[in-house]
Amino acid sequence: MSLTERLRFFHEAIAWKGEIPLQSRYTVGVAGERFLRELRDNARLIATHCPQCDYTYMPPRLYCERCFAELTEWVQVPPRGNIHAFTVMHLDLDEEPLAEPEIIAFVQLEGSDGGLIHRLKEVDPDEVYIGMPVGAVFREEREGSILDIAYFRAI
Amino acid sequence: MKMRRVAVVGAGMTKFVRRAMETADELTWMASKMALDSCGLNLDDIDCIAHGSAPDSFDGVHMKSEYLSPGSGGWRKPYIRCYVGGGTGVMTPIHGWYHIASGLFDTCLVVCEEKMSSCQPHPQGAFLTIFDHTLERPLGPNLLWIFAMEMNAYMHRYGFSKEDFAQVTVKNRRNAMHHPCALLGGEITVEDVVNSPEMAWPVQRLDVSPISDGAVALVLAADKVAWRITDDPVWIEGVGWNLETTYWMNRDLSYPRQVEFAARMAYEMAGITEPRKQLNIAEPYDPFNYKELHHLEGLLLADKGKAPAFIASGEADIDGNLPVCPSGGLLGVGNPIAAAGLMKVAELFWQLRGEAGARQVPGNPKRGVAQAWGDLMQVATVITMGV
Amino acid sequence: MTEHITEYPGTPLKERDFTEGKVLYNWWVPKADYAWDAGVAIGKFLAGLKEGKILGITCPQCGRILVPPRMVCSDCFVPTDHWVEVRHTGTVRMFSITYVTWDMQRLEKPLIPAVIELDGITPGMGFMHLLDEVDRDDVHIGLRVEAVWRPAEERTAAITDILYFRPLKEETS
Numbered sequence: 020m021s022l023t024e025r026l027r028f029f030h031e032a033i034a035w036k037g038e039i040p041l042q043s044r045y046t047v048g049v050a051g052e053r054f055l056r057e058l059r060d061n062a063r064l065i066a067t068h069c070p071q072c073d074y075t076y077m078p079p080r081l082y083c084e085r086c087f088a089e090l091t092e093w094v095q096v097p098p099r100g101n102i103h104a105f106t107v108m109h110l111d112l113d114e115e116p117l118a119e120p121e122i123i124a125f126v127q128l129e130g131s132d133g134g135l136i137h138r139l140k141e142v143d144p145d146e147v148y149i150g151m152p153v154g155a156v157f158r159e160e161r162e163g164s165i166l167d168i169a170y171f172r173a174i
Numbered sequence: 175m176k177m178r179r180v181a182v183v184g185a186g187m188t189k190f191v192r193r194a195m196e197t198a199d200e201l202t203w204m205a206s207k208m209a210l211d212s213c214g215l216n217l218d219d220i221d222c223i224a225h226g227s228a229p230d231s232f233d234g235v236h237m238k239s240e241y242l243s244p245g246s247g248g249w250r251k252p253y254i255r256c257y258v259g260g261g262t263g264v265m266t267p268i269h270g271w272y273h274i275a276s277g278l279f280d281t282c283l284v285v286c287e288e289k290m291s292s293c294q295p296h297p298q299g300a301f302l303t304i305f306d307h308t309l310e311r312p313l314g315p316n317l318l319w320i321f322a323m324e325m326n327a328y329m330h331r332y333g334f335s336k337e338d339f340a341q342v343t344v345k346n347r348r349n350a351m352h353h354p355c356a357l358l359g360g361e362i363t364v365e366d367v368v369n370s371p372e373m374a375w376p377v378q379r380l381d382v383s384p385i386s387d388g389a390v391a392l393v394l395a396a397d398k399v400a401w402r403i404t405d406d407p408v409w410i411e412g413v414g415w416n417l418e419t420t421y422w423m424n425r426d427l428s429y430p431r432q433v434e435f436a437a438r439m440a441y442e443m444a445g446i447t448e449p450r451k452q453l454n455i456a457e458p459y460d461p462f463n464y465k466e467l468h469h470l471e472g473l474l475l476a477d478k479g480k481a482p483a484f485i486a487s488g489e490a491d492i493d494g495n496l497p498v499c500p501s502g503g504l505l506g507v508g509n510p511i512a513a514a515g516l517m518k519v520a521e522l523f524w525q526l527r528g529e530a531g532a533r534q535v536p537g538n539p540k541r542g543v544a545q546a547w548g549d550l551m552q553v554a555t556v557i558t559m560g561v
Numbered sequence: 562m563t564e565h566i567t568e569y570p571g572t573p574l575k576e577r578d579f580t581e582g583k584v585l586y587n588w589w590v591p592k593a594d595y596a597w598d599a600g601v602a603i604g605k606f607l608a609g610l611k612e613g614k615i616l617g618i619t620c621p622q623c624g625r626i627l628v629p630p631r632m633v634c635s636d637c638f639v640p641t642d643h644w645v646e647v648r649h650t651g652t653v654r655m656f657s658i659t660y661v662t663w664d665m666q667r668l669e670k671p672l673i674p675a676v677i678e679l680d681g682i683t684p685g686m687g688f689m690h691l692l693d694e695v696d697r698d699d700v701h702i703g704l705r706v707e708a709v710w711r712p713a714e715e716r717t718a719a720i721t722d723i724l725y726f727r728p729l730k731e732e733t734s
Contacts (some may be wrong), residue, residue: 026713033604034597034608035596035609036595037597038594039231039299039303039593039595040664041234041293041300041590042294043234043591044586045197045293045588045589046574046586047586047587048196048197049200056585066643078637085249087217102180164585164587187569190571193573193576194571195572195574201571208566208570211566294588295664298664307595308719312721313674313720314672315663315674316659316660316662316663319689322659323657323674323676326702372658373661375657375697376660377657387571388571394655419636423687423688427655
């Protein structure tokens, strides 16, 4: 028998179906606890600042990846910034069409060297542009999750 | 091609805990920072990073190594990941070793991490596919089946009893009482182990090491560079690695041949011709108690079928002739897959420098061997170190 | 340990820290569904099972009969050829008696996985299946067993077309 065999019809190929039974439970970590609690309790965004590198991490980190120092300086960051990049989603994860297109943007937050990836709403996809100023809309009921920001909108 | 001498000059680790509050990234940084601080270096002094971590699905992060690269000091540096299941903890320093031995780099930070608690309901779900998807998974397997069968084959060949294996759990947990990062240090008896609940006969609950979260890091440096950093470098003298077939049902599981091949490779490089006389400490991989015995035989430190007698003789205790797992091993300290093997290498580093505190092997030990093993009982990685 | 190190980081949590909301966390359940190609060798093996046959393949170099079959002999690294039909009786080479599922739920009736060396093929070649119709105290290495098949009309070309192996009722030596 040769090492490769040509199948003439798709149904001749036997495939075994199965799944990998996985669920992930993520702790948010030392920095995450402080960041998300501030978001939940006070609807405020905070970042960590490295004095040596003069770099402000958003989302906040426990350590500076540049110089490896532990970061203990927390600073408040206004909930607004400019769009650094964006995309408009038309399909879901299974490649089925979405009811409405979804705009995902990376918002560079003022006063920080980083930003957040989040949804953009109350705006037409055709009107979005890089550099557009946007601000966060916070939920009334918050639980300590990134979704405590409902979305960003143009300001 | 002449290879440069490589030494371990610093080490750090986090506690091994059942479930950590810190994220994987934070645990990694904590161990890496500690390793750098232990020898007074900073990130600029490190030329490259060797990182090791087992399946992405434990931590639940795709491309886990890239995710952990900042915490491993990898920002804008040459970075390599290795993953060979449980063998990772010794394979990663081997990668670090050749980065330097080849002459390409002078210093390397070696980091291993695992956060298994993220994987719910049980980390087994992440690697059940180690069983053949078509021929084995439909039978509803459990990872314990493989270890139980290997334990069974080993027991059957030599007529061992569960007590022969239980003494290893007792010894390692006792040693772990003196390890500041240990999860399960304590005094237990052979009866406690033998009477623990049956999981997959012959495996009982206290035969198995605990699932854990943790990270370990080492700093490696090339010869002259090492002497500038510390007065007590510990040299990597031999490395070896080997892989057996995936078709485990076709193997004689009563003896780990691939461990012997990897050991011979390392011993030859280190100039060790009589391991039982020339080595002062052994840290074989012990995810299950019988594995310590199995691996001692594969490492040529005990005759085939004679490892339990060697442990029973007391020679493997901390004050014996050849202490085995003075760290407390995986059974006592914990088993965050990749970090566990590196913990053993770090143990050799601390022991050979006389810095192991209450666990210190007396008599100025000069040389030691650490070994890890993994995947479908296939991988063997061995490292020998000396001063 | 090294004088520089005084404290070891790492904050242990208990399960109730999660259930009582002491720490923040979130879940993610990925959709990890797979359709694994059986491949040439296993495809034919499974088709054989559907017909009530256990097929093996021979390595032309070392002469081993490989069950389950594979297209390349892993020892010799040459393509295998020559399919053979193999007997349904064999000997237990390894086994375990399992009281827990993979996610650590206890089982009332234990599962008994075993590596079985089928008669007539190369000694040392085994494959894994389950044992049943046997008391745990009677299972031992060396036990002689035979395959118990699913009724032909219920077979689906799967390893479970063999339901399990049970001790041979009687044997003439």
